Amino acid sequence: MSPNRLLLASFLLLAACSKQPAAQQDLDGLDKELTAGIAGNQRDPALTAALHDQIMVDPALTQSANANVVRPPSRPDPLSIPPDVSAGRPDGVTAADLKPTPAARGDCPACRKAQGALTLGELAARQAPATAAACAQAVSYSAGWATRLPADVPLYPDARVREAAGNDACGLRVVSFASGAPVGRILDWYNARVTRAGYSAEHQASGAEHMLGGTRGDAAYLVHVTPDLAGGSAVDLLVR
Incomplete structure (x- = not known):
């Protein structure tokens, strides 16, 4: 090349x-x-x-993007109650702590009074005689009232306080709490406590609602128990 x-x-x-x-x-x-x-x-x-x-x-x-997508709410629902995970667990109550509750009467006017009560004060006012209604409506709200119950009518051993109110002017205590125990066990426990302390005990029922109440002189108590949808029982305790 x-x-x-x-x-x-x-x-x-x-x-x-x-x-x-x-x-x-x-x-x-x-x-x-x-x-x-x-x-x-x-x-x-x-x-x-x-x-x-x-x-x-x-x-x-x-704001309308992904409208059909499942997502958590922006804040908790104030009316929701978390499941009672302690329902059915041991509560420390023995057979010696229980006393069979007297048979319930067919009618329960106290149960009807409790229906529709939106506050503990209103619940107490409906149960109290007319002379004590004003005192019941003037209760103050604080979880501390649950620690000021009389020794003869205390909280159930596994009680989880939801709300509490009271008024020292009339010696009123009102506590709403949840328990993992069934309705019958709670009634038998309170029946044993109050009768040993000298209170009378009368049991009334209307469907799933139960009322155990009685007096000792000027003192009185009322236990309103219903099955809790989350398990266990829901209890309103009034002591005066």
Whole structure:
């Protein structure tokens, strides 16, 4: 091969090695066109606006996005009660602590009075005689009242206080609590406590609602027990 032809072949090989594939050249050109604002885009105002303008968001429509997606609530439901995980667990009560409750009477006017009471004060006012109703309606609310019950009518051993109220002017204590024990066990426990302390005991029932109440001189008590939907029992205890 002549020197001139050899030199020409060398230049052709170098040019071929340095030249990028056609596909790569097309991609590079497209990238430059989209990002560098070359003359092609500058001639197309719609494309330039679509690439460079700020994205617009309608706040009203963002609230309806993913409307069918299940997500947790923004705050707890104030009316919800967590499941009672202690229902059925040992409460420390022995057979010696129980006394069979007298058979319930068929009618329970006290149960009807308790229905619809929205506050402990209203519940106490409905159960109290007319002379004590004003005192019952003037109760103050604090969990501390649950620690100021008389020793003869205390909280059930596994009680979990939900609400408590009281009024020292009339010696009234009202406590709402939950227990893992069934209704019958709570009634038998309170029946043993109050009768050993000299109180009378009368049992009334209406369906699933039970009332155990009695007096000792000027003192009185009332235990309102119903099955708790979460398990165990829900109890309202009134002592005066």
